[in-house]
Amino acid sequence: MTHINAQPHDLELDVWLKQPENRVSVPDDAEIACLQEIHLGVVDVIPEALFFRRYADQDELWAAGLTHGAPGKPREEQLAKAYQQGRVAWAGSQGSRATGAELLFRALTAARQGHVWPDGFLEGPLITEAAHCRIVGELEAEIERNLEEAEAQSQAPILVLARQLGLRPEPAGKSPSAWYADCPGKRHRLMISSSSDQFGCGYCRVKGETAELEALAKQRKEARS
Structure with a gap:
């Protein structure tokens, strides 16, 4: 059985797209990983499309914040009106495409904690509803443990x-x-x-x-x- 490293040593993140080379349009060969709703603090809840790309032994996760009316419309139309899009996480390829997408989704969600958080699952296919709920639930449980342990300090x-x-x-x-x-x-x-x-x-x-x-x-x- 292939060993999967849940915290790859070569993982890199650009969660807020501060690097200009990552603030570019989602590549045509990136496939939809999942469509979710994200909570932007106290500001708003918006749909977000996450795209997965496996290229030259590297896995990449791309994110696009969508307008409220975007779900259900063609991909080109969704991305043309996206608030922001770009590459947010990448690491060496591991396992299946679904596994690679889940690993990067977990890393992205954990890094956003305190600022942006998933508010609901809309559709897959790479990241299924069950996988989405499992990952978010595990991270929420970890946050609760950290909050409890923080009181000792x-x-x-x-x-x-x-x-x-x-x-x-x-x-x-x-x-x-x-x-x-x-x-x-x-x-x-x-x-x-x-x-x-x-x-x-x-x-x-x-x-x-x-x-x-x-x-x-x-x-x-x-x-x-």
């Missing part, structure tokens, strides 16, 4: 400081040590690691330990006054 120095600064830290669910908190003086959130007492904000491109977080909060408070 709730008194980490950087979390105590974040509360004192009014940054509202809360477990992210990505791991037992992953937390979200308000970025000082901003309207977005940053990440905190309770195990290493470090924080990082990808939007502001700042990171550090407790001293740097306290200094950042003080600097922004002074700038507003």
Whole structure:
């Protein structure tokens, strides 16, 4: 039996399509993996088409956010009006095409946690409804375990400081040590690691330990006054 690595070492992700080379149209030879609905935080629920491509010993997952009226229409029409489309996950080929699609779907869904989450399955065929429900259910169970275990680290120095600064830290669910908190003086959130007492904000491109977080909060408070 062929061994399938559920977490391939060569897995790469561009979840938010930040790399220009991935912000391109879905290739014609990419086949539909599944059509699902995704929840965009508190903003909206939209249909999303996921496409799978096996090319030169590499598996790729492509995503296209669709308009509400897109399901049921021809592929060309769906993609022509897509909000955004591009390559979001890729790794070396493993197993059948269905297996490859499921592995990349799992990785993509896990990476989006906290921002985008599946809200319902619409159709396959590569990723079946049963596989979709199983993967999402397993990830939700993992998130719950992480949230429960995070409470044991709730008194980490950087979390105590974040509360004192009014940054509202809360477990992210990505791991037992992953937390979200308000970025000082901003309207977005940053990440905190309770195990290493470090924080990082990808939007502001700042990171550090407790001293740097306290200094950042003080600097922004002074700038507003």
